[in-house]
Amino acid sequence: MPGALSGIRIIEFAGIGPGPFCGMMLGDHGAELIRIDRPGAGLDPRDALSRNRKSVLLDIKTPEGLSAAKALCATADGLIEGFRPGVMERLGLGPDVLIAANPNLVYGRMTGWGQTGPYAQAAGHDINYIALSGVLHTIGVAGGKPVPPVNYVGDFGGGAMFLAFGMVAGLLAVKNGAPGQVIDAAMTDGSALLAGMSFAMLAQGTTSDVPGTNLLDGGAPFYDSYICADGKWVSIGSIEPQFYALLRDKLGLADDPDFAAQFDRAAWPARKQRLAAIFATKTRDEWCALMEMTDVCFAPILSMTEAPAHPHNMARETFIQLGGATQPAPAPRFSATPAPVPCAAPKAGSDNAVLDDLVNR
Known part of the structure; x- marks a missing residue:
């Protein structure tokens, strides 16, 4: 069964991290992704971000490669690129050129700082983008330094997912009679909105x-992680009063007056110490036996190697085997147009042999 985006063609100019993630999201749900790779590029079938693609190798700095890239873009509904502002224009592939040739083209651009602003031409990474938006400041323990949340918030949440949303919104606008347009997805903007x-x-x-x-x-103290007797960790999120009451009951604290006023912030540090001592008395599995699947709002903190084997994840098929590796499955779930079975990343240039067919289709 075709996915929700079946019939949509997206041209992806190969990049790293967030660009491929956006392409993965669109391709997972049925869009035809044609990735323009540079000569010498390689794709890894174990990489979830590069699945569900066609790949052509083009040297877009040559007249022949540039012509082929333009021809592909003329057939597309959308385009995604993640170069610094001005790079695509210097290559002769800027939005003015390509939208003039294809007025319905949705031209997606993703950068850290955005297409405009004082920082626009500066290099940066996720940690810098979420620093400027105020998000990084909010992550860390009291009195400690800010802790980078890997690159989930800037690259993938604030960048790739906002570009994917922008592309789908732009495509819907075209369907409703609007012209093609440029989508400016900046990780500073997106991470600020996430906060x-x-x-x-x-x-x-x-x-x-x-x-x-x-x-x-x-x-x-009721929304934190705690180490257990075996060195493994659990998470507690007992915010609502009824969930907090159940947590107290499970921990033998139901009648303890020191835990009565849940939102007394002055008491939080001492309570955290008490809870840490209690959680350290049992193993993670023992706490799971006591609290898992209850309204305590509890879950074990699983490693990346443990998560695919958890019964809940297995029941929902949250992870799949593809390209010789465990990969996260497509999300979200659609009832009428479920995501097609994913295809592992192709070999770079595997579709050069049918390039003429792609251009003429």
């Missing part, structure tokens, strides 16, 4: 600008 609730709570006075002291950043 929308935190900015709202700050404005409302329900959270402070001091990291590690608030409800959702590890400041609360």
Whole structure:
């Protein structure tokens, strides 16, 4: 069965990390992804980000390669690229050129800083983009340094997923009669928007600008991670009063007056120490036996090698085997147009032999 984006053709100019992630999301749900790779490129079938692609090798700095790239873009519904501002224009593949040739083209551009602004031409990485948006400041323990959340928030959340959303929104706009347009997805913008609730709570006075002291950043004893007797970890998220009451009951603290006023922030540090001592008395499996699948709001903290084997993930087929590796399955789930069975990343240039067919189709 074709996916939700079946019939949509996207040209992807090969890049790293967030660009391929956006392409993966679109390809997972049925879009035809044609990736333009540079000569000498290689694709790894174990890489989830490069699955569901066609690949052509083109040297776009040559007249022949440039002509072929333009011809492909003339057949496309959308294009995604992640170069610094001005690079595609210098190559002769800027939006003015390509949208003039294909007025319905949705031209997706993803950068860290955005297409405009004082930082636009500077190099950077995820840690820098989420630093500037205020997000990195919010992540870390009280009194400690900010902790980079890998590159999930800037590259993938604030960049790739916002570009994917922008592409789908732009494609829907074309379907409803709007012209093609440029999508400017900046990781600073996207990560700032991901923190929308935190900015709202700050404005409302329900959270402070001091990291590690608030409800959702590890400041609360009932919303944190704790080490167990075997050195493994568990997570607790007992925010609502009824869930907090159940947590107290499971821990033998139901009648302890020191835990009565849940939102007494002055008592939080001492309570965290008490809870840490309690969780250290049992193994992770023992805590799972007591709390898993209850309304405590509990889950074991699994490693990346453990997660695919957890019964819940297995029941939902959250992970799949593809290209000789465990990969996350396509998400989200569609009832009428489920994602097609993924195809592993192709060999770079595997579709050069049918390039003429791709251009003429």
